[in-house]
Amino acid sequence: MNHDLSNSKSQTSTHLTVPIWIIALMLTLIFLGGVYFDHHSGWFDAKVYGPYQSAGQLAAYQPLSGEAAIVAHGKQVYEINCGTCHGPDGMGMPGKAPPLAGSEWVNAKGFHRLVEIPQLGLNGTITVKGQPMNFPTGMAAVGSAMSDADLAAILTYIRASWGNNADAVTADDVKAVRASVGGHHAIDGDVELKTIPE
Amino acid sequence: MKSSFPIFLAVFVALGASFGGFVVGGISQLGTEKQTTVLNSTDTYPLQRTGDATLGLQVYRAQGCAACHTTQVRQDGMTCDVVLMGAGKNLRAVQKVLGEIAPADKDLATNQLPKTIFSGVTKEVAGDNSDKLTGAGAKAEIHINATGADISRGWGIRQSVAEDFLWDYPVQLGSLRAGPDLANVGARYTMNLQLQHLYAPQSVDKNSAMPPFKYLFVVRKKINGELSPDALSLPKGIVPDDSEVIPTDDAKNLAAYLVSLRADVPLYDAPFTPTVSAPAEKK
Numbered sequence A: 001m002n003h004d005l006s007n008s009k010s011q012t013s014t015h016l017t018v019p020i021w022i023i024a025l026m027l028t029l030i031f032l033g034g035v036y037f038d039h040h041s042g043w044f045d046a047k048v049y050g051p052y053q054s055a056g057q058l059a060a061y062q063p064l065s066g067e068a069a070i071v072a073h074g075k076q077v078y079e080i081n082c083g084t085c086h087g088p089d090g091m092g093m094p095g096k097a098p099p100l101a102g103s104e105w106v107n108a109k110g111f112h113r114l115v116e117i118p119q120l121g122l123n124g125t126i127t128v129k130g131q132p133m134n135f136p137t138g139m140a141a142v143g144s145a146m147s148d149a150d151l152a153a154i155l156t157y158i159r160a161s162w163g164n165n166a167d168a169v170t171a172d173d174v175k176a177v178r179a180s181v182g183g184h185h186a187i188d189g190d191v192e193l194k195t196i197p198e
Numbered sequence B: 001m002k003s004s005f006p007i008f009l010a011v012f013v014a015l016g017a018s019f020g021g022f023v024v025g026g027i028s029q030l031g032t033e034k035q036t037t038v039l040n041s042t043d044t045y046p047l048q049r050t051g052d053a054t055l056g057l058q059v060y061r062a063q064g065c066a067a068c069h070t071t072q073v074r075q076d077g078m079t080c081d082v083v084l085m086g087a088g089k090n091l092r093a094v095q096k097v098l099g100e101i102a103p104a105d106k107d108l109a110t111n112q113l114p115k116t117i118f119s120g121v122t123k124e125v126a127g128d129n130s131d132k133l134t135g136a137g138a139k140a141e142i143h144i145n146a147t148g149a150d151i152s153r154g155w156g157i158r159q160s161v162a163e164d165f166l167w168d169y170p171v172q173l174g175s176l177r178a179g180p181d182l183a184n185v186g187a188r189y190t191m192n193l194q195l196q197h198l199y200a201p202q203s204v205d206k207n208s209a210m211p212p213f214k215y216l217f218v219v220r221k222k223i224n225g226e227l228s229p230d231a232l233s234l235p236k237g238i239v240p241d242d243s244e245v246i247p248t249d250d251a252k253n254l255a256a257y258l259v260s261l262r263a264d265v266p267l268y269d270a271p272f273t274p275t276v277s278a279p280a281e282k283k
Helices: A020-040 A055-060 A067-081 A112-120 A148-160 A171-181 A189-193 B004-030 B051-062 B091-101 B123-135 B191-199 B249-260
Strands: A125-128 A131-134 B077-086 B115-121 B139-147 B217-221 B243-247
Touching: A067 A148, A112 A148, A112 A171, A125 A189, A148 A171, B051 B249, B077 B123, B091 B123, B115 B123, B115 B139, B123 B139, B191 B217, B191 B243, B191 B249, B243 B249
Parallel strands: none
Antiparallel strands: A125 A131, B077 B115, B077 B139, B217 B243
């Protein structure tokens, strides 16, 4: 740039002071930089971080919302909302809550009763594994404020854990049952629970 | 000065280009970052820190923790596992496919499920093989894992992304790793262990190079020989039997901040498949 800015005649050069090979090298480096940039920038997408190279590749690596993902989420929500009484191992606690592990209510074919218990709450005597149990405080309607997806994840988790083996419950299932329940008092023990279709 | 205009122009371009690249570019790329949802769930991430943890960030800053600790996990790549979740109705058809793609698992019985058939393969290989299994009526899932040196050290499950730092001001990224990365330290240590580690680092990890932050604690005689509710439950031998260690507010806030450092959920920009048996404790 020197010769451009200079007005003095003595400094005027008649030929380029930069050798042509340096210019060629610069252009090659700029080209290679461009190629690297093209491969690694994700086009300034805020969501794309290395090692992902493009928004398309990132989308391809999204884990599917398979049952494992739902169960994992269900475990989290369960331990926060249910685990304090039913226990992180699903064994229940004396004087607080009945076990869920191996419970015939949890392993039932249908899910209607299972959705309604957290939705409405439960009082009175409930028979689990042939043993009638009565809990002074009953169960509050802890599930009524949860989203369909969260409640479905919890139910799927308890139905797939601690030796339980029943089908998954989807958010749509929960939604349908909730719509059919409407306003209601807490379920009154075995007697009323059995009047609800499975 | 005859060439003042070209000089001004050159300075303007040089400063303007770096301002544009570092400030304007950065803001336009990440300036509108907001809370997002955890993958495959309705949970919001990151949740606002509790009050004590917010104050704890300032303690972290004042104690110069960022001089020796980073809070950014790096990731070099990603791999896929193919997990067979269920054999479906025709176990023999599934076994036949397994005989072709994974001979070691060809005698698979249903009580061994779920079973990882392939691990550490690329997305393409995983997709092909899971399609083959699904074609035989089985239920197969592809699990995504983040890989890298930091992740194999157990410092995190995935790389750090912009959302992780949404509530941090100023962000304590750090650049030197005299100690381990803390991006996910809340998942490794409980509150009491954080406090014990601050008081006597070598009692938690005997090779630790961390200086003890004893001045964040008060050591005093036990009252009537009983531990106060706030006192640390330390292993024997750190303080005399008749003394107890009480954390100051600074120590409590700092520990609350450390417990709040928990980057262990999958996000759209940092995907992975969470394992059912709490990944945080396993690592």
